[in-house]
Amino acid sequence: MLPPEDSEKGRHLGTYEMLWDCKFCGAQGLPAHTHRFCPTCGSAQDPNTRRFPSDEEKRAVTDHVDKGVDLICAACGTTNSGDAKFCHQCGAPLENAEKAALVQDEVRAASESFQAGEQRDLATESMARDLKQSQAAPSGIPRGVVIGLIVAALACIGVIFLFTRTQSGTAVITGHTWEREILIESLVPQEQSAWCDSMPADAYSISSRSEQRDTRRIPDGEICSVRRVDNGDGTFSEREECEPRYREEPVYDDRCYFTVDRWGYSRSVVSNGDSQAVAPYWANAQLQFASGIGAEREAGRDETYLLILRGDNDAVYECEVNFDLWQNAALESAWKLEIGVVNGQPRCDTLAPAS
Numbered sequence: 001m002l003p004p005e006d007s008e009k010g011r012h013l014g015t016y017e018m019l020w021d022c023k024f025c026g027a028q029g030l031p032a033h034t035h036r037f038c039p040t041c042g043s044a045q046d047p048n049t050r051r052f053p054s055d056e057e058k059r060a061v062t063d064h065v066d067k068g069v070d071l072i073c074a075a076c077g078t079t080n081s082g083d084a085k086f087c088h089q090c091g092a093p094l095e096n097a098e099k100a101a102l103v104q105d106e107v108r109a110a111s112e113s114f115q116a117g118e119q120r121d122l123a124t125e126s127m128a129r130d131l132k133q134s135q136a137a138p139s140g141i142p143r144g145v146v147i148g149l150i151v152a153a154l155a156c157i158g159v160i161f162l163f164t165r166t167q168s169g170t171a172v173i174t175g176h177t178w179e180r181e182i183l184i185e186s187l188v189p190q191e192q193s194a195w196c197d198s199m200p201a202d203a204y205s206i207s208s209r210s211e212q213r214d215t216r217r218i219p220d221g222e223i224c225s226v227r228r229v230d231n232g233d234g235t236f237s238e239r240e241e242c243e244p245r246y247r248e249e250p251v252y253d254d255r256c257y258f259t260v261d262r263w264g265y266s267r268s269v270v271s272n273g274d275s276q277a278v279a280p281y282w283a284n285a286q287l288q289f290a291s292g293i294g295a296e297r298e299a300g301r302d303e304t305y306l307l308i309l310r311g312d313n314d315a316v317y318e319c320e321v322n323f324d325l326w327q328n329a330a331l332e333s334a335w336k337l338e339i340g341v342v343n344g345q346p347r348c349d350t351l352a353p354a355s
């Protein structure tokens with residue numbers, strides 16, 4: 001047998017008496033290892049009543065010899081030490097005797113490295129655990145809720161169906177509008193910052209200062225707790241279990257503040273019209289300068305073509321279309337298209353000449 005120090009994780013602190021309560025006369029807190037029988041009424045100890053003592057009740061067991069978990073005599077119910085072959089009370093063989101049930105481990109926070117806020121309140125923890133379990137217990141979702149959810153889902157589907165439903169309609173082109181936009185960007189000085197080791201090569205007007213870049217974990221003592229383990233023979237062992245504790249420490253580095261010249265949006269040049277009479281054109285961007293601060297360049301183009309239509313009952317629709325369709329859709333020509341039943345909006349992608 002290994003010495004207790006090496007047998008399990010953690011440092012062995014000592015071996016102590018479990019306590020038990022006599023069910024027959026009500027005697028409380030009897031030492032479980034030394035009193036196999038109630039000193040008041042003589043009843044045999046019931047190992048199921050064993051419990052860990054409070055700190056005031058705790059009594060050390062000196063020269064504890066580990067003989068294993070107690071055996072319970074099937075004939076008379078007396079507890080016998082784990083290595084016994086026959087019941088010391090009635091003499092019955094203990095070959096297939098049941099072992100005493102073990103009390104669940106108890107963990108107590110008992111370390112000075114613990115900060116006040118971290119003190120574990122075992123009672124509250126176990127209460128919270130019990131509460132969680134009772135909440136997790138399958139209570140069954142009420143039938144009404146299930147039906148309600150199904151009805152709500154069907155209603156959603158219905159509303160979506162209603163809103164996407166369309167009916168065929170006809171419309172006449174009453175107008176054309178168009179707009180073309182050229183986006184222009186210019187080279188401008190920008191104030192930026194970056195860690196100095198990743199500053200752009202073209203940065204200028206540079207200043208730097210020390211700032212927190214990271215945190216690192218520094219070993220900082222231990223967090224220790226005491227675990228009480230039922231030995232099953234009326235005693236329990238206390239073991240100190242420790243884990244390293246860390247604190248966070250800031251890591252500083254040089255932060256650079258600088259100016260760089262970068263391209264950024266500066267303006268748009270827009271041309272537009274409201275008929276097919278004049279073909280859509282791009283406005284003259286008149287770019288400034290060629291290089292250096294203030295230089296301009298084109299950054300993209302947008303174009304929008306709208307058809308204005310008059311539908312049944314004089315409803316007015318606007319449809320954004322591609323240039324080819326826009327160009328070929330003559331004024332007063334007739335078209336058919338799908339129109340939303342609920343919102344009355346045209347589905348412009350269904351626009352087609354009325355044949």
Ligand SMILES: [Zn+2]
Pocket residue numbers: 022023024025026027038039040041042043
């Ligand atoms: Zn008793």
Ligand SMILES: [Zn+2]
Pocket residue numbers: 073074075076077078087088089090091092
């Ligand atoms: Zn017996």
